[in-house]
Amino acid sequence: MKRLIQTIRNISKIEDLRKRILYTLGILLIYRLGSQVVIPGIDPHMLANLKGQSQSGILALLDMFSGGAFSNASIFALGIMPYISASIVIQLLGMAIPYFQRLQREGESGRRKINQITRYLTVLITSFQAPAYIANVISRLPAEAISPFDPGITAPSTFFWVSSVIILVSGTMFVMWLGEKITDKGIGNGISLIIMIGIIARLPAGLAQEFFSKMEEKGGGLVFFVVEIAILIFVILLTILLVQGTRRIPVQYAKRIVGNKQYGGVRQYIPLKVNSAGVMPIIFAQAIMFLPLTLAGFSNSETMGAFASSFTNINGFWYNFVQFMMIILFTYFYTAITINPNQMADDMKKNGGFIPGVKPGRKTAEFIDNVMSRITLPGSIFLGLVTLMPMFVRLVGVTQGFSNFYGGTSLLILVGVVLDTLQQIESHLLMRHYDGLTKSGRIKGRTAGVMG
Numbered sequence: 064m065k066r067l068i069q070t071i072r073n074i075s076k077i078e079d080l081r082k083r084i085l086y087t088l089g090i091l092l093i094y095r096l097g098s099q100v101v102i103p104g105i106d107p108h109m110l111a112n113l114k115g116q117s118q119s120g121i122l123a124l125l126d127m128f129s130g131g132a133f134s135n136a137s138i139f140a141l142g143i144m145p146y147i148s149a150s151i152v153i154q155l156l157g158m159a160i161p162y163f164q165r166l167q168r169e170g171e172s173g174r175r176k177i178n179q180i181t182r183y184l185t186v187l188i189t190s191f192q193a194p195a196y197i198a199n200v201i202s203r204l205p206a207e208a209i210s211p212f213d214p215g216i217t218a219p220s221t222f223f224w225v226s227s228v229i230i231l232v233s234g235t236m237f238v239m240w241l242g243e244k245i246t247d248k249g250i251g252n253g254i255s256l257i258i259m260i261g262i263i264a265r266l267p268a269g270l271a272q273e274f275f276s277k278m279e280e281k282g283g284g285l286v287f288f289v290v291e292i293a294i295l296i297f298v299i300l301l302t303i304l305l306v307q308g309t310r311r312i313p314v315q316y317a318k319r320i321v322g323n324k325q326y327g328g329v330r331q332y333i334p335l336k337v338n339s340a341g342v343m344p345i346i347f348a349q350a351i352m353f354l355p356l357t358l359a360g361f362s363n364s365e366t367m368g369a370f371a372s373s374f375t376n377i378n379g380f381w382y383n384f385v386q387f388m389m390i391i392l393f394t395y396f397y398t399a400i401t402i403n404p405n406q407m408a409d410d411m412k413k414n415g416g417f418i419p420g421v422k423p424g425r426k427t428a429e430f431i432d433n434v435m436s437r438i439t440l441p442g443s444i445f446l447g448l449v450t451l452m453p454m455f456v457r458l459v460g461v462t463q464g465f466s467n468f469y470g471g472t473s474l475l476i477l478v479g480v481v482l483d484t485l486q487q488i489e490s491h492l493l494m495r496h497y498d499g500l501t502k503s504g505r506i507k508g509r510t511a512g513v514m515g
Contacts, residue, residue, distance in 0.1 A: 080491040087249030090241050091260050097139050098132040104223050105136050112203045123463055130261025136200055138234040141192055143257055146239045148350045149184035193231040251484035259480040262473045269464035276462050298469055302478045337442035339402055344393035345450055345472045348386050383454055387447040394443035404431040
């Protein structure tokens with residue numbers, strides 16, 4: 064506690080860091096306020112059915128990622144997920160299409176072009192998702208809840224449809240812009256923080272729901288609730304180990320002679336993480352698992368309804384099996400695009416470095432690739448099991464609102480984003496010769512942010 068108080072004092076002494084933190088908090092406050100603004104033309108007092116629909120199933124997850132904006136019929140109802148989906152598509156195209164591969168090699172100018180294309184694709188994806196969301200809202204709410212200022216209405220007008228779609232698209236783009244502003248002028252990764260703050264907003268309600276359910280006659284009582292909290296803390300610690308897990312490969316640098324001075328015997332390490340992809344595989348998989356829900360909104364066929372039902376049942380076999388396999392695949396995919404063994408081998412060779420017993424160049428690249436493949440497999444499996452943890456705890460009676468914090472996307476995002484943000488604060492403090500949040504002055508963050 065003493066170190067925490069001293070760290071807060073140190074932060075207040077650094078003007079730039081203090082302004083960045085306050086700026087970030089201000090942007091997040093704007094996002095939370097916007098999540099409570101209901102789409103014009105919808106009566107905010109008649110959202111009970113929509114809120115009830117978002118209490119369970121995959122819609123509860125979508126509502127959690129949007130911080131409750133989905134069930135509030137908010138202007139931010141679609142949240143940041145369309146942008147995440149667009150980013151997935153662009154990164155997949157970067158693996159297959161030469162034009163995007165060329166942009167990735169162009170440095171800052173190429174990155175700006177890719178970001179612009181991602182924004183356009185976000186508008187396109189949101190334009191498809193918005194009508195499906197409006198159709199769901201209309202089906203769930205009574206007729207008088209739509210355009211309450213016109214009591215004689217029997218069906219939503221064309222103006223309501225068009226204006227609502229435009230508002231939802233604009234809301235998603237505004238949330239994306241808020242995330243980019245945090246990344247540029249605040250602290251941490253903006254998109255990641257926006258997702259995280261939405262998840263945290265659901266924690267108090269989930270905790271209260273679980274507590275009262277355990278206090279019921281057949282709930283298990285206070286002891287059972289305390290055991291659940293203890294298990295949750297254990298899972299959080301395991302998740303921190305997963306996010307920070309690193310294997311270090313020793314690299315014995317060759318002796319270098321500069322003038323009359325000889326330098327040798329210096330042992331350095333290449334840090335290769337068990338989970339180099341961070342939380343990205345889960346976010347990718349989760350974004351794809353939302354697709355059946357969107358497709359079902361455009362079709363009334365029984366076949367599509369049955370398909371959507373199978374892949375929106377978060378306790379069902381197919382939903383969890385497909386998500387587990389996608390997480391493994393996306394872990395390898397994202398590790399492949401973030402870590403380049405050939406470039407690492409070339410850099411080592413240029414600096415006169417080598418791995419003992421391994422020839423420089425191609426053999427070194429193959430060795431690093433081999434190691435990455437071996438340590439990524441257990442990391443991806445563990446990542447998948449952590450994702451399935453909410454399903455397991457729901458089977459023993461934990462409420463859905465609280466079970467989401469036992470693992471899955473929510474817990475991994477919370478741990479990953481918090482560690483990443485603390486690492487950035489730590490860096491600011493250490494650069495100005497202040498002690499950080501830990502005695503060692505080192506907090507390991509993620510190698511890859513969520514987006515932004």
